[in-house]
Amino acid sequence: MVAGELLKIFDDKIKQEIRIEPKDWMPDEYRKTLIRQISQHAHSEIVGMLPEANWITRAPSLRRKATLLAKVQDEAGHGLYLYSAAETMDITREEMIDQLLSGRAKYSSIFNYPTLTWADIGAIGWLVDGAAIMNQVPLCRASYGPYARAMVRICKEESFHQRQGYEILLTLCRGTEEQKAMAQDALNRWWWPSLMMFGPNDDASPHTAQSMKWKIKRFTNDELRQKFVDICKDQADILGITIPDPDLKWNEEKNHYDFGEINWDEFWNIVKGNGPCNKERLAARVSAHANGAWVREAALAHAKKKKTSTPEVTLNTV
Amino acid sequence: MNQTEPLWEVFIRSKQGLDHKHVGSLHAADAQMAIENARDVYTRRMEGVSIWVVESKNIHSSNPDDAASLYDPANDKIYRHPTFYNLPDELKYM
Numbered sequence: 001m002v003a004g005e006l007l008k009i010f011d012d013k014i015k016q017e018i019r020i021e022p023k024d025w026m027p028d029e030y031r032k033t034l035i036r037q038i039s040q041h042a043h044s045e046i047v048g049m050l051p052e053a054n055w056i057t058r059a060p061s062l063r064r065k066a067t068l069l070a071k072v073q074d075e076a077g078h079g080l081y082l083y084s085a086a087e088t089m090d091i092t093r094e095e096m097i098d099q100l101l102s103g104r105a106k107y108s109s110i111f112n113y114p115t116l117t118w119a120d121i122g123a124i125g126w127l128v129d130g131a132a133i134m135n136q137v138p139l140c141r142a143s144y145g146p147y148a149r150a151m152v153r154i155c156k157e158e159s160f161h162q163r164q165g166y167e168i169l170l171t172l173c174r175g176t177e178e179q180k181a182m183a184q185d186a187l188n189r190w191w192w193p194s195l196m197m198f199g200p201n202d203d204a205s206p207h208t209a210q211s212m213k214w215k216i217k218r219f220t221n222d223e224l225r226q227k228f229v230d231i232c233k234d235q236a237d238i239l240g241i242t243i244p245d246p247d248l249k250w251n252e253e254k255n256h257y258d259f260g261e262i263n264w265d266e267f268w269n270i271v272k273g274n275g276p277c278n279k280e281r282l283a284a285r286v287s288a289h290a291n292g293a294w295v296r297e298a299a300l301a302h303a304k305k306k307k308t309s310t311p312e313v314t315l316n317t318v
Numbered sequence: 319m320n321q322t323e324p325l326w327e328v329f330i331r332s333k334q335g336l337d338h339k340h341v342g343s344l345h346a347a348d349a350q351m352a353i354e355n356a357r358d359v360y361t362r363r364m365e366g367v368s369i370w371v372v373e374s375k376n377i378h379s380s381n382p383d384d385a386a387s388l389y390d391p392a393n394d395k396i397y398r399h400p401t402f403y404n405l406p407d408e409l410k411y412m
Contacts, residue, residue, distance in 0.1 A: 023382045024382050093325075
């Protein structure tokens with residue numbers, strides 16, 4: 001088949017909401033953009049475990065410790081589902097890990113902020129997972145099959161993450177004055193970075209148009225960000241804490257909340273690698289990979305030894 | 319020399335009575351580790367009574383480009399569908 005015909009078949013599938021699967025012909029740019037998006041999404045899950053794992057040993061109760069552990073375990077799993085989806089497109093896990101550890105690949109800049117207090121864990125669950133859910137639900141209908149299916153699995157697991165975080169803040173806000181102040185302080189520090197999670201404004205986002213044409217993306221950055229602000233305002237009111245934006249105001253005409261300007265210099269500075277924790281996050285991943293090498297080598301050596309010394313044995317009959 | 323762990327595809331039967339379903343993949347040194355890792359990652363919410371792992375290289379698949387010709391013989395045999403047959407309305411249980 002001629003390339004022009006293949007492209008037409010591909011475009012027709014996209015138009016008819018027929019999913020593209022791994023061995024289907026696809027434009028090079030489609031494959032490249034998906035590999036980039038999916039692998040960076042995967043890296044974000046893995047790096048995202050770090051700021052939260054920071055508080056596992058200091059969780060204030062057994063219940064909080066158990067739920068935080070479960071959440072962090074889930075994030076590891078989410079990373080795997082996404083690496084798995086990316087690997088259906090002719091890129092290996094080794095290449096993707098190498099891209100992350102060498103600093104060539106990006107991950108969500110939100111994870112370059114530190115978790116300073118226990119309330120931060122609540123704020124992350126409420127706002128960071130909240131923003132992630134807002135982004136991820138439409139991705140369940142992404143045009144690339146493996147990505148969409150990974151997102152369905154992730155979304156099912158994500159809902160307890162947000163509830164866990166909100167419940168932490170609710171408990172603090174109904175506690176002592178100091179506890180409530182700690183919750184307010186966490187909101188003050190995590191609010192704007194969470195809004196930045198949705199990416200640059202639409203007119204400054206070069207990838208958006210093509211991603212929407214290919215139905216990888218269903219809503220623009222600004223659309224999702226607006227929805228997030230509208231939802232969070234009511235949720236903040238229930239907690240009894242104030243979103244740190246003096247320009248946040250209900251707009252009767254638009255039926256949305258108007259909100260203030262995001263500090264885009266801060267955003268780009270973090271993306272460039274100058275955030276409070278960029279170096280620390282990358283160093284943690286590099287050392288985890290290096291320190292785990294002996295385990296991988298031992299497992300492979302053991303597998304090789306078993307293969308040569310014992311005859312073929314099936315583990316279980318079907 | 320740094321060898322890499324092979325890629326395995328994972329299939330889970332979530333409940334007695336259902337088929338095994340493909341859920342994703344993972345890297346592991348051998349079958350036993352693949353099964354244990356699959357349990358850790360794909361059945362955290364008890365969605366598995368049975369796990370199959372198959373090294374990805376052992377999965378053979380048809381070529382989507384051949385789909386048209388591969389399935390063509392099936393497409394025009396509409397008499398395989400019950401609606402092809404004209405039977406009176408008063409006929410029951412058929």
